[in-house]
Amino acid sequence: MLRLRPLLCQSWRRGFKTFPCAAVEVKNEPILGFEEGSPERAELLKALEDLKGKTEEIPCVVGDEHVWTKDIRYQLCPFNHSHKVAKFCYADKELLNKAILASVAARREWDMRPVQDRAQIFFKAADVISGPKRAEILAKTMIGQGKTVVQAEIDAAPELIDFFRFNAKHAIELEGTQPLDTPGVTNTALYRGLEGFVAAVSPFNFTAIGGNLAGTPAIMGNVVLWKPSDTAMSASYAVYKVLRDCGLPPNIIQFVPADGPVFGDTVTASKDLAGINFTGSVPTFKRLWKQVAQNLDIYKNFPRVGGECGGKNFHFVHSSADIESVVMGTIRSAFEYGGQKCSACSRLYVPDSKWPQIKEQLLAIHRQIKVGDPVEDFSTFFSAVIDDKSFARIKKYLDHAKSSPNLTVIAGGNCDDKKGYFVEPTIIESKDPQDPIMCEEIFGPVLSVYVYPEKNYKEVLHLIDNTSPYALTGAVFSQDQTVIDEAAKTLRNAAGNYYVNDKSTGSVVAQQPFGGARASGTNDKPGGPHYVLRWTSPQMVKQTHVPLTEWKYPYMG
Numbered sequence: 001m002l003r004l005r006p007l008l009c010q011s012w013r014r015g016f017k018t019f020p021c022a023a024v025e026v027k028n029e030p031i032l033g034f035e036e037g038s039p040e041r042a043e044l045l046k047a048l049e050d051l052k053g054k055t056e057e058i059p060c061v062v063g064d065e066h067v068w069t070k071d072i073r074y075q076l077c078p079f080n081h082s083h084k085v086a087k088f089c090y091a092d093k094e095l096l097n098k099a100i101l102a103s104v105a106a107r108r109e110w111d112m113r114p115v116q117d118r119a120q121i122f123f124k125a126a127d128v129i130s131g132p133k134r135a136e137i138l139a140k141t142m143i144g145q146g147k148t149v150v151q152a153e154i155d156a157a158p159e160l161i162d163f164f165r166f167n168a169k170h171a172i173e174l175e176g177t178q179p180l181d182t183p184g185v186t187n188t189a190l191y192r193g194l195e196g197f198v199a200a201v202s203p204f205n206f207t208a209i210g211g212n213l214a215g216t217p218a219i220m221g222n223v224v225l226w227k228p229s230d231t232a233m234s235a236s237y238a239v240y241k242v243l244r245d246c247g248l249p250p251n252i253i254q255f256v257p258a259d260g261p262v263f264g265d266t267v268t269a270s271k272d273l274a275g276i277n278f279t280g281s282v283p284t285f286k287r288l289w290k291q292v293a294q295n296l297d298i299y300k301n302f303p304r305v306g307g308e309c310g311g312k313n314f315h316f317v318h319s320s321a322d323i324e325s326v327v328m329g330t331i332r333s334a335f336e337y338g339g340q341k342c343s344a345c346s347r348l349y350v351p352d353s354k355w356p357q358i359k360e361q362l363l364a365i366h367r368q369i370k371v372g373d374p375v376e377d378f379s380t381f382f383s384a385v386i387d388d389k390s391f392a393r394i395k396k397y398l399d400h401a402k403s404s405p406n407l408t409v410i411a412g413g414n415c416d417d418k419k420g421y422f423v424e425p426t427i428i429e430s431k432d433p434q435d436p437i438m439c440e441e442i443f444g445p446v447l448s449v450y451v452y453p454e455k456n457y458k459e460v461l462h463l464i465d466n467t468s469p470y471a472l473t474g475a476v477f478s479q480d481q482t483v484i485d486e487a488a489k490t491l492r493n494a495a496g497n498y499y500v501n502d503k504s505t506g507s508v509v510a511q512q513p514f515g516g517a518r519a520s521g522t523n524d525k526p527g528g529p530h531y532v533l534r535w536t537s538p539q540m541v542k543q544t545h546v547p548l549t550e551w552k553y554p555y556m557g
Contacts, residue, residue, distance in 0.1 A: 024446035026165045028508060029130060029158035034149050034378075040135070040195055044149070047139035048375050051085075058088040059195035060352040061255040062099045069095065073257070074143065075233045078348040078384040079373050079420035080144035085144045086234045091256040096225070096266040099254040103223035104196045104272050109195040111221035115175050119168035119218055121230065122539055124246040126164040133242055140235040141207045146383040146420075148374040151337045152207075156235060160208035162509035165526065167216045170532045184546035192541040193221025195233045195301055196274030199267040200224050201288075202259075202277045204386050205340045209238045211350060212526050213277045214253050217535040222274070224253045227263045230385050264288050268295055275304035279342075282309045282519050308514075308521040310342045313466050313495070313504045316487065317358070319351045319454050322501070326477045327361040328515075329503035333475075335369065335425045336505065338382045342350025343473040343497065343505045343514075347438050348447060349464060351454035359410070362427060366411045369425050384420035385444055391421040398426060398529050400445075406432040412445075423513035439468055457483070459488040472516030473507075475499040496523050 034041045060067040071090040077083040091099070110118070129137060134157050141152040171191075179187040180552055198217040202210035214226040228236035240255045256263070264284075267273055268291035276292070278285055285307045292303050313331065317326050329388075333345035350358055374383045385391055395415050401407045410427035425445045432448045450461045466476070474495035476487045484500055491498065496516030497507055507514040511529030515521060524534050 005168065025134070025508075026140060026169045026546050028510065029161040029165075029370060031154055034153065040101065043135040044138055047135040047141065050373045051139055053083065054296060055084045056086045056234055056237075058086050058233055058257070060089060060091045060095060060257060061240070062095065062488055063250040063254075067091075067095060071259075073230060075231060076387070077143055077296050077420070078386050079422070080467055081420060087239075088257050089260045093266050094261060096256060096263065097153055097270070099225055099256055099266070100197055100270050100272060101158060103225060103254055106249070107193065107197070107223045110223060110249065113221070115171050115191070115221075118221065119172050121243065121247045121294060122164040122168040122215060122219055125242050126161040128160050128242050128246060131237075133238070136237055137238045139206065140238050142374055144234040145204055145207070145232055146374065146386060148380055148382060149378055156207040159206070159509060160211045160239065160480055163208055163212040164215060166218055166510045166527065167212070167532055170529045171219045173529070174532055174536070179540065184544060186543045186545065188541040188543070190541060191220070191536045192539055193217075193223075194274035194304065194535065194537050196272040197270075198222045198224045198275040198277055199263070199273065200226045201263070201276070201278045201280060202226070202228050202236065204229040205337070205342070207232060207235040207239065209279050210236045213279060215243070216526070216532060217275065218248070218252055220532055220535040222535055223251065223497050225267060226253050226255055227258050228255070230257065233257060254275075260284060263309045265289060271298045271300060273299060273303050273509050274301060276306065277534055277535075278307040280307075280309065285309050285521070290350045304534060305335075305523045306522045308342065309519060310441050310443065311470040311516060311520050312347060312439065312468035313343055313345050313473040315345045315348045315351045315475045315477065315504060316461065316464055317348070317352055317354065318476070318480060318483050320480040320483065321354070321477035322479060323357055323361065324356060325501060327358060329475070329477075330545055331365050332363065333503035333505045335382055338385050339445040340385060340443055341505055342506065345475070345504045346442060346447060346509060347467070348449045350449060350451050351457065351462050352451050353454045354440055361406070364423060366427065371424065382445065386424045388417065390419050390444065391415065393425065394423050394442060396445065397422075397442050397444075401426075401428045401437060404435065406430060406435055407437060431469065432465055437471070442468065458486065458490075461487055465491055465494045469519040470516065470521035473499070473504040473516035475496045475502060478503055493517070496520065501522070
């Protein structure tokens, strides 16, 4: 999937020595189909069978030391919460501080390693995940995070592989980005890791995000404390072990599950904090940012704070839209993985002239959606939501929808947590475009619809822009280029990833680098060429080869 080729650019220099500049050609990892009789399906079924009913033991890992604390926790299977997928422990403050000291001690040697050497570890890890470890990581993502075959595949294989390969490629190519030389002067850019450690906090919903949050800073010469999500522990640990097996030295990425506030309090209190790489909720991100601000006087540097915090993503439908495309795209965007994607469509704006037709088709497909066990039944479209907290939060919105005079549940609306945390795919029609269900992130399989007078589409575009504090993803469906152009202007700041006649989910590394602004985060665009710059501290070196022999300037006569 990759090969080296010369770059048409000047040589790059490290330590004032000249090296040939090289780039890496990388293609997106193909998505496998898992059809009946395919070898990948047979391998996955075997991996799933091997995990059935088992509880994996996952320690904290600091350096090469596997540590168990007294604070024992369990990762439960979302669709069968009687199954303890993993037993793990929380790192306490003492262990976290030990991990910080060990990381900082290892930083200089790691940072001084040539970028090609660091990148090669991640290229190798990508190849291993693409091949021998693919089935295991997919199986652990399915069982531990409740993903279907296709959702696990696009996440824990191609997206994760692409993050490792493309970010390693971008790191190598960045070294080839050098300033101009002049006669008698050589100018060199050195791309150093940040001075200190990076804290990586990853979410449950994408195995790939955890690998990226911890991995990309490491590619750039940083040392990392990785706090994985409690509800993605098994798959995260599998990714971590692949990196170590592929040559990542001890102390470069410390694997430290922890209670959120304890982790946040500890890392932000360290003078060596150099950055936070975060994906999660807005309140947690704000808390971390405030702690960094309060502790600014103790740090050696200003920490880099990067975060992605979710969205309240929209599909806007114009009267000229292709109805089938609207319906199919909205069903997938709203309900794949139970709506537990930062990019999932959760608010749909439809003109009154098209609503009867769109409603009929939505309900027809809704009746066909199967919710259940994604391991035993591959025809399942989505499974349970991740845990009891998520279930309770979504249930409150469903209860609100059933009691509000402004809201009508037209499909679904029920939930059951006896065996797993199951929530029906739910479609709600709202008379009030400012109802909380249209404004607040739910992070579940709930689609809210506002039907507007067809002639008022321009006002609705402004409504979309001002309804939610988020600005992550959004889509416009129209066959009228004038409307497409109008929408692009009005919604210019409403989404970091913006789609025309396509659903709001499904960004691909290197094709649509992902991220949003406003309450959705710092929009650093992981998966794009500029993301690696976030985790480096460049040094510019000027070396003069002609001695200066005069202090006076010519104008002085």
